[in-house]
Amino acid sequence: MEQRHGIEALTSGAMASVWEWTKSKIPSDLGVFDAHAHIGVDIDGRTMTGEGMRERMQAAGIVQSIVFPLNDPNARDDYSGPNDVVWSAYEDYPDLFVPFFRLNPHLDYDGEFARCIERGFEGLKLHPVSQEFELDNPKVVRLFGMAAGANIPVLIHAGFAMQRIVEPLLPTVEKHPNLRLILGHAAMVETLEAARQFEGHPNVLFETSVVQAKDLYVLFSSLDPGRISYGSDIPYGDYPSTLHATLAAADAAGVPDEHIPGILSGNIRRWFG
Ligand SMILES: [Zn+2]
Numbered sequence: 001m002e003q004r005h006g007i008e009a010l011t012s013g014a015m016a017s018v019w020e021w022t023k024s025k026i027p028s029d030l031g032v033f034d035a036h037a038h039i040g041v042d043i044d045g046r047t048m049t050g051e052g053m054r055e056r057m058q059a060a061g062i063v064q065s066i067v068f069p070l071n072d073p074n075a076r077d078d079y080s081g082p083n084d085v086v087w088s089a090y091e092d093y094p095d096l097f098v099p100f101f102r103l104n105p106h107l108d109y110d111g112e113f114a115r116c117i118e119r120g121f122e123g124l125k126l127h128p129v130s131q132e133f134e135l136d137n138p139k140v141v142r143l144f145g146m147a148a149g150a151n152i153p154v155l156i157h158a159g160f161a162m163q164r165i166v167e168p169l170l171p172t173v174e175k176h177p178n179l180r181l182i183l184g185h186a187a188m189v190e191t192l193e194a195a196r197q198f199e200g201h202p203n204v205l206f207e208t209s210v211v212q213a214k215d216l217y218v219l220f221s222s223l224d225p226g227r228i229s230y231g232s233d234i235p236y237g238d239y240p241s242t243l244h245a246t247l248a249a250a251d252a253a254g255v256p257d258e259h260i261p262g263i264l265s266g267n268i269r270r271w272f273g
Contacts, residue, residue, distance in 0.1 A: 007059040010240040022244045025251070025260060031063030032243070033265040035207045036155065036184055036231030039097075040085045042070035048235040050089025054096060060239035064269070065232075066155065068100035068125035078112035079103050087119060098272050100125045100155060105139045106132070113143075117150050122272060123182075127157040136168035144172045148179040153271060158194075159185025159210065166190050166197045173201050180271060182207050184231070188215040195223040202227070205268055208246045209233035216245060220253035229268040 011019035026032065034057070041047045048070075057065060067089065069075070069082035083101040090099040100123035101116040103109045113124075124147050126140070133140055135156070147154045158165050165187045173181065186206040187194035195218075198204040206219055209231035219228060232242045243264075250263060 006238070007056070007240065010238055015240065018244055019240050022240065022247055025247045025257070026061070026243070026264060027261060030261050030265055032061060032230065033269045034062050034065035034232045034234075034239075035182060035205075035229045035268050036209045037065045037067050037234040038070045038236075039067045039089045040069045040072050040082045041074065043073045044071070046070060046235045050092050050097070053089070053234065054093055056234060056239060057096060060243070062232075062239060063265075064096060064098060064272075065234075066098045066100055066123065066268075068123075068155070069102040071127065071130040075102075075104070077104070077107045078109065080112050080115070083112070083116060083121070087121070098122050102127070103143070104131045105137065105143055109139075109143065113146060113150075117152070121152070123153040123155060125155045125157075129157060129161045134164060134168055136171070141172055144176060144179060148176040151178075153180035153182060155182040155184050155207070157185065158183040158187040159189070162187075162189050166194050170197055173198065173204060177201065177203065179203060181205070182229070182268070185209060185233070186211045186215065186219050186228075188212060191215045191218050192222055195219065199223065205229050207231040208249075208263075209242055210237045211245070213245065213249065216249035217252055220250045220255050225250065225255050225259035226262055226267055228263050230264045 039048050039050055067086055069086055072082040074081050079102050086099050090097045099121050101121045102125045180203045182205050184207050186208055188211045206228050210233045230246050232239055
């Protein structure tokens, strides 16, 4: 009941007309795919369970979400504990979740990488701010190569508090053209530069969660909408607000409605068969 109360507060009263407009932009037969959500516990006190995700998805009409750990205080050196929490949520709801695992590139990650690939995780999440690394750190570059070799996508936090994104990442993108990358938060501190530099690299997608309105507008104005994918960043974002922000920015930038199904689902869903 608490979760339903949550979405009701976000879609009623002063927000009712905003939610109505948002829903009017989403084709009724479209199953929305959320490219960025978390399950577990964060050192900042945020938490989310598989059941909490299921309730939020059902209330907002989301059919599938990529899920991965938070910056978990219980992470053992190799992140195996938080990765197990995500896997167990996936086992509870295999149709709802696409499980990604998380690693700390500073530590010995080979064992956990192999364990997660063997288990069936479908992607890797890296957070350069929380785990304090640069994208051109040799251990990170090696990890990108391992992901390319295992043919799994990597979602990178490329948002708040990032200093360098495009310049340290470009050599990896050029070396591994088949490596699928999701730029979480749309590289919001360097959106225009990222759109220009990665334009010719179709396996780099830009994900829209919790991006400033100005940067979302820049993104939709400067990049092929076939390269943009919706995300929520739950528990930091919520479905009504992030859907509205994404659709309002696309609308303001003049993106034709025919691109909405790709942005909300198809552009990334095709990666997961
Ligand atoms: Zn996140």
